[in-house]
Amino acid sequence: MPKLEIIENADNAIIARWFAARLKAALATSPDDIAITVPGGSTPFPIFDLLAKEDLPWHRIAVWPGDDRIVDEDHPASNVGKIRARLEPVGARIVPLTEDAQPPHFAIAWMGMGGDGHIASLFPNTDPKADDPYAVRRLTPDPLPPEAPFDRLSLTIPALVDSDEIAFVIRGDDKRAVFDAAVKGESDLPIARLLRAARHKVTCFC
Secondary structure, eight states, rough: OEEEEETTTTHHHHOOOHHHHHHHHHHHOOSSSSEEEEOOSSSSHHHHHHHHSSOOOOGGGEEEEEESSSSSSSSSSSSHHHHHHHHTTTTOOOOOOOTTOOOBBSSEEOOOOOSOOOOBBOOOOOOOOOSSSOSEEEOOOOOOOSSSSSEEEEEEEHHHHHHHHHHEEEEEEHHHHHHHHHHTTOOOOOHHHHHOOSSEEEEEEE
């Protein structure tokens, strides 16, 4: 696994400032627009609200959800709908996932992790592969999370690690224990498979 940095006790404001700084650095080193992938779920949206206030050339940033529930964008369970509501008004280009999408190289792949070790919508039952020939998969979690009982579209491990760096925001002692075990190579959960496949720096906010 590449270099890992753990940042303890990081609140949303600290995380938002870190992301803004990393985006500015990526933009400064590229004459072209950049792309990032971001998570859904409940944790990132307050951070997006703070990040949207940062002075960034958002028109140069394409934002891809790492996964999404297969619902209409105006559905409460839609990740892309909530991302769009926060970041499109400041100028970011929001790119919905489709089964035939060809995601670009990402400046940052920002991910969350579930208590079962899933990342994006790569749940343990989906048996994600580090050499998956597809960039996007349609998947059915088993068991279906009761708060979001929908089929999903998800970036695969190869698409997620095709990035300059990876960042996680992980809340809670139970999830931290799952992450730490994956770092130590003590599991074969999706998070462990992704960390083994990662080629560049990983930052984890805990």
